[in-house]
Amino acid sequence: MIGTIIASIGNSALQYAAPYLYAAIGETIGQRSGLLNLGVEGIMLMGGYIAFFIVTATESLLLALAGAVVMGMVFGLITAFLNVTLKAEQGISGIGIYIFGLGLSTFLFGITIGDVRTIDGFPDLVIPGISSIPILGDILTQNALVYAAFLLAPLAWYFLNKTPFGLKIQAVGQRPRAADSLGVNVNRVRYITATIGGILASIAGASLSIGVLNVFQQNLTSGMGFIAVALVYFGGWQVYQVVLGCLLFSAIDGLKSWLQVAGVGIPSEFTLMLPYVVILIVLATMARKRVYSPDALTEPFDRGEG
Amino acid sequence: MINKKSSFSLVVVLVISLSFFLTVGVSAQSDKFRIALVMPSTVNDMAWSQSMYDSLLAIQEEMGEEDLEIAYSENKYVISEANTAIRDYANRGFDLVIAHGSQYGAELVNIAPDFPGTSFAWGSTARTFSDQGIDNIFAYEPHAGQGGYVNGVIAARLSESDIMGFIGPIESGDAKKYMLGFKQGVKAKSPDAKVKVTWTGSYSDVAAAAKTAKSHIQAGADVLTGTSQMVTGAVGEAKKKDVMWFGYDVDQSPLAPNTVVSSVVVDFSGPVRQMIDLIKEGTLGEKIFPATLENGGIRMALNEKALGDEYEEVKSLAEDTVERIVDGEIEISLED
Numbered sequence: 001m002i003g004t005i006i007a008s009i010g011n012s013a014l015q016y017a018a019p020y021l022y023a024a025i026g027e028t029i030g031q032r033s034g035l036l037n038l039g040v041e042g043i044m045l046m047g048g049y050i051a052f053f054i055v056t057a058t059e060s061l062l063l064a065l066a067g068a069v070v071m072g073m074v075f076g077l078i079t080a081f082l083n084v085t086l087k088a089e090q091g092i093s094g095i096g097i098y099i100f101g102l103g104l105s106t107f108l109f110g111i112t113i114g115d116v117r118t119i120d121g122f123p124d125l126v127i128p129g130i131s132s133i134p135i136l137g138d139i140l141t142q143n144a145l146v147y148a149a150f151l152l153a154p155l156a157w158y159f160l161n162k163t164p165f166g167l168k169i170q171a172v173g174q175r176p177r178a179a180d181s182l183g184v185n186v187n188r189v190r191y192i193t194a195t196i197g198g199i200l201a202s203i204a205g206a207s208l209s210i211g212v213l214n215v216f217q218q219n220l221t222s223g224m225g226f227i228a229v230a231l232v233y234f235g236g237w238q239v240y241q242v243v244l245g246c247l248l249f250s251a252i253d254g255l256k257s258w259l260q261v262a263g264v265g266i267p268s269e270f271t272l273m274l275p276y277v278v279i280l281i282v283l284a285t286m287a288r289k290r291v292y293s294p295d296a297l298t299e300p301f302d303r304g305e306g
Numbered sequence: 307m308i309n310k311k312s313s314f315s316l317v318v319v320l321v322i323s324l325s326f327f328l329t330v331g332v333s334a335q336s337d338k339f340r341i342a343l344v345m346p347s348t349v350n351d352m353a354w355s356q357s358m359y360d361s362l363l364a365i366q367e368e369m370g371e372e373d374l375e376i377a378y379s380e381n382k383y384v385i386s387e388a389n390t391a392i393r394d395y396a397n398r399g400f401d402l403v404i405a406h407g408s409q410y411g412a413e414l415v416n417i418a419p420d421f422p423g424t425s426f427a428w429g430s431t432a433r434t435f436s437d438q439g440i441d442n443i444f445a446y447e448p449h450a451g452q453g454g455y456v457n458g459v460i461a462a463r464l465s466e467s468d469i470m471g472f473i474g475p476i477e478s479g480d481a482k483k484y485m486l487g488f489k490q491g492v493k494a495k496s497p498d499a500k501v502k503v504t505w506t507g508s509y510s511d512v513a514a515a516a517k518t519a520k521s522h523i524q525a526g527a528d529v530l531t532g533t534s535q536m537v538t539g540a541v542g543e544a545k546k547k548d549v550m551w552f553g554y555d556v557d558q559s560p561l562a563p564n565t566v567v568s569s570v571v572v573d574f575s576g577p578v579r580q581m582i583d584l585i586k587e588g589t590l591g592e593k594i595f596p597a598t599l600e601n602g603g604i605r606m607a608l609n610e611k612a613l614g615d616e617y618e619e620v621k622s623l624a625e626d627t628v629e630r631i632v633d634g635e636i637e638i639s640l641e642d
Contacts, residue, residue, distance in 0.1 A: 008524035012517055106348075106381075116352045118542045118562045213516050215542040215561075217535070218348050218381065222511040257514075257521040260504040261471065268477065272507040 003135050005258060010139035012254030013247060015212055018142075018149040019044070019204040019221075020246040023228035024235070025156045026200025028242050031232055032160060033193040034173040034296040035083055038094025040201045041225025042101020043075045047202025048209035049105040052216035053112055055119050061210060068206035069199050075101070076198020080191040087300035098225070106218045113216070121214035145203075145211035150243075152200075157239040169193055173294035176301045186301045201225065234283060237292055245282075252278050339369070339582055342395035343378040344388050345406040347510065351535035353555040354480075355380070358406045360556065361574035365582075382407075383510070389413045396421040401585055404428070404578075408479055411435075418443050418591075425590040427581060429574075430480050432594050442590035446577045448597040450480040450533075450554070451487030451638040452631050453570030453604045457552040458491020458501075459627045460568050460608075460620055461529045464550060468499040471522030473532035473540050475509040481533040484554050484570070487638045488531055491627070494636075502527065512539035519543035541565060550612070557607035568624070569607045576603055600632050 023040050030037050037043075047068040054064035075097065082093040122143035131137045160166040171179035172189045180186050208224075209216045231249065235242030252275040259271045341362060345355035359378065366374045377395065382388035388410055395403045396417065405414055405428040418426050418440050429446035436443075461470055472488060474481040489501045502522060506514040516539030519530055523543065530544050531552035538561060544551040545562040553559075553569035577595030584593065597603025606624050610617045630636045 004524060008521055011524075012520055015520075016513065016517060110348075110350070115350050115560065116538050117560060118538070118545050208513065213512055213539050213542050214546065215512065215538045217351065217512060217538055219510060220512055222508065222513060224513065253517065254521070257504065257518045258525075260518070261502050261521040261525045263502060268505040268507070272505075 005262070007135045007138035009251060009254040009258055010135075011141065012257070013251035014139065014142055014150075015146055015250075016253060017246045017250035018146040018212065019207045019224055020228050020231060020250060021149040021152065021243060022200045022204035022207060023225055024231045024242050024246055025152055025239065026197035026204070027229055027232045028235070028237060028239055029156065029160065029169065029200075030193045030197035031297055032173045032237060032294055033169045033190050034176060034294055034299060034301070035079075035190055035194055035197070036090045036094065036229075036298045037079055037083075037097070037194065037197055037201075038091055038226070038229060039075070039079060039097025039101065040094075040197075040204075040228055041221055041223065042098035042105075043072060043079075043198055043201035044205035044208070044221045044225045045101045045105040045219070046071050046075060046205065048205030048216055048220050049109055050202075051206035052119065052209040053108070055121070055210050056113060056117070061122055064210050065203070065206060068202045072199035072202025073195055074198075075202065076195035077191070079198060080194035083194065083300065084187050084190045087302070090298045090300075102219060109216060109218065116215065116217045118215050119210065121210040121212075143211050145207040149207065153239060153243045160239060165189075165192075170294075172301075173296055176296050176299075180301070180303060186303075190301070201228075204228070230279070234279065234286075236286065237294060248282070249275055249279060338373055338375055339586075340375045340377070340400040340402075341578070341582075342391075342398075342400040342403045343376065343406055344382050344391045344395070344404065344410070345378065345380055346383045346388075346409070347535045348380045349378060352538060352558055352561060353533070353535040355406060355535070357555045357572045358404065358574050361578060364573075364575045365578055385409060385413060389417065392417055392426070393420075396424045396426075399424075401425060402427060402578075402581060414443055415440065423590075425581065425585045427578075432596075434592050434594060436592040441592050444577075444581050444584075444591050444593055444595065446574060446595040446597060448480060448572045448604060449599070449638075450484035450570070450572075450604075451490075451640065452599045453554065453572075453606070454484040454487025454489075455491035455494075455631065455636065455638050456599075456606055456624055456627045457531060457554075457568055457570055458488040458493075459495045460491075460624055461488070461531065461550070461552055462492040462495035462499055463620065463623055464567065464616070465496070465499065465529045467526050467528045468496055469526040470499065470501045470529040470531070471519065471525075471527040472501055472503045473515050473518045473522070473530065473537060474503070474505050475534040475536060476507065477505050480554075483640065484533050486640060486642060488552075489642070490638055506536060508536060509534040510536050512536050515539035516543045520547075523547045523549055559607065559609040559612065563609065563611050565612060566609055567612045568609065568620075571605050571607050572597055573603055573605060576601055599628050 050071045051064040051068040054067045082088040124141050168184050172186050176186045231245040234245040256271045256274050347355045349359040379391040402425045427444040431445045432447050434443045434445045504518050515536040519540035529550045533554045541561045545565040550567045551565050557569045559566040
């Protein structure tokens with residue numbers, strides 16, 4: 001019984017961490033360059049919609065993923081145009097992107113698909129030698145998009161901390177004027193990070209609609225994008241801590257379902273608030289520690305020319 | 307040459323003619339019955355909102371578009387937004403404004419007295435507020451427990467593990483009634499079977515429904531059921547893991563034709579037809595319309611494709627159970 005519970009919670013934790021990982025890692029890269037994007041939820045919805053639509057039209061999962069990448073690029077560039085070129089208030093523009101994505105995905109879904117239906121999404125991978133191991137095999141039986149999400153974490157860490165461009169991103173987010181004086185094109189860096197963030201948010205939505213849930217309907221994400229933004233703060237803008245945050249949140253969410261299924265007698269109202277209570281406790285604990293945050297977060301860059 | 311008297315006569319004739327044509331225009335417009343629907347989700351949610359929208363479309367097909375106009379507002383889960391929409395439709399002269407959600411009741415109490423010539427309807431509820439002197443609110447209420455019971459009997463017949471999972475939004479209203487009926491149906495057929503009840507706390511969180519479905523399946527359930535628009539996530543999970551799904555509100559078999567075994571279809575067309583007739587006769591409210599197996603407000607939709615060889619036997623079992631409920635031989639308790 002204990003083995004079944006561990007396998008169940010572990011499997012659920014990894015699977016549902018995937019959309020958070022894509023979205024939160026993309027948001028971390030953006031915020032490290034000084035860009036806050038509260039529109040992640042809207043971009044997730046657009047990515048989820050386009051991927052689902054392409055699967056219903058072509059049955060090609062890879063084409064659907066490519067569609068989500070293009071959709072993410074478009075929304076990333078819109079975000080960059082608003083926040084970098086037009087120097088919009090980032091909190092407000094993000095909410096605008098969210099509402100736009102929510103409305104547009106609902107509208108497009110209504111006119112192109114119309115009815116709610118399920119599709120065959122990315123299948124679970126059977127890894128020889130691992131899938132047959134008790135408990136561990138159950139936990140690790142996941143689809144390719146889940147594996148890719150976890151592979152993304154070390155890549156993002158390496159990209160941010162070990163590559164020249166990653167260091168430029170950090171410089172731009174920390175001291176944009178100093179970076180500019182050293183020849184770094186601040187706005188170009190932010191355009192690129194906004195686009196990367198848009199692509200990853202869009203893939204996060206696709207991972208839900210054609211990987212985890214295999215369904216699309218209005219407001220499919222139900223706040224997951226906002227939780228992803230919160231997880232960036234939770235993780236102190238460090239990739240590996242953000243990953244841990246995604247896993248912790250997802251695991252407690254899985255535990256929440258299990259407590260009810262197991263019938264442990266705890267009122268459902270309490271189990272439902274469990275993940276948020278844990279997040280609050282961790283955040284309160286972390287508040288005592290020194291947390292790195294990008295100094296120029298939400299501040300538009302102006303060279304002061306002319 | 308037209309004298310003064312003639313020109314006055316001409317004006318009178320013109321005015322009378324114009325007023326005649328205007329009257330015809332107005333009466334033609336007033337002959338057309340106008341219904342507005344305000345709902346918490348969308349017309350294609352495969353659940354609560356769609357059940358009412360489909361019912362209105364069925365009536366419109368009978369009456370014709372020239373005699374029945376339907377307008378609707380979706381996604382009014384924020385009650386203040388629903389309030390604005392309900393008032394707007396009443397202001398625009400709709401004959402019947404349906405506030406399709408039990409959460410809208412508190413708003414209707416304030417709105418209905420401001421529009422004494424407009425009829426309002428809301429559900430799921432058995433309250434018309436006539437005790438507060440309000441005479442223009444109808445109420446409708448599906449007896450969800452009846453459908454739940456039939457689904458429970460079928461589920462118990464088909465389950466091999468005798469473990470079943472229910473996934474509901476919030477422990478109240480139709481969801482609770484359906485769950486209680488389902489449990490009683492299961493127990494009547496298989497006294498030792500277990501129905502594990504879970505609540506996600508949301509009507510729309512598809513991922514939460516999917517996660518909960520996954521937990522049920524991992525705990526051994528081979529039958530899942532649930533209510534509200536979030537269940538599409540659970541149906542997706544049931545399809546992936548090849549376990550049976552029992553639906554509520556609309557025929558959910560198009561969602562997953564090999565997975566959805568049986569659905570309880572809530573058909574509001576009967577109650578709404580009666581409301582239209584009453585409104586035309588001048589009665590604008592104070593009447594409760596239950597939707598039951600007896601009056602056709604609830605019916606079962608079995609999926610032959612998912613049932614395969616067992617279709618005929620299950621159909622007979624379902625029909626027998628429905629008959630016994632209609633005859634009063636089976637009574638569904640609203641207590642756990």
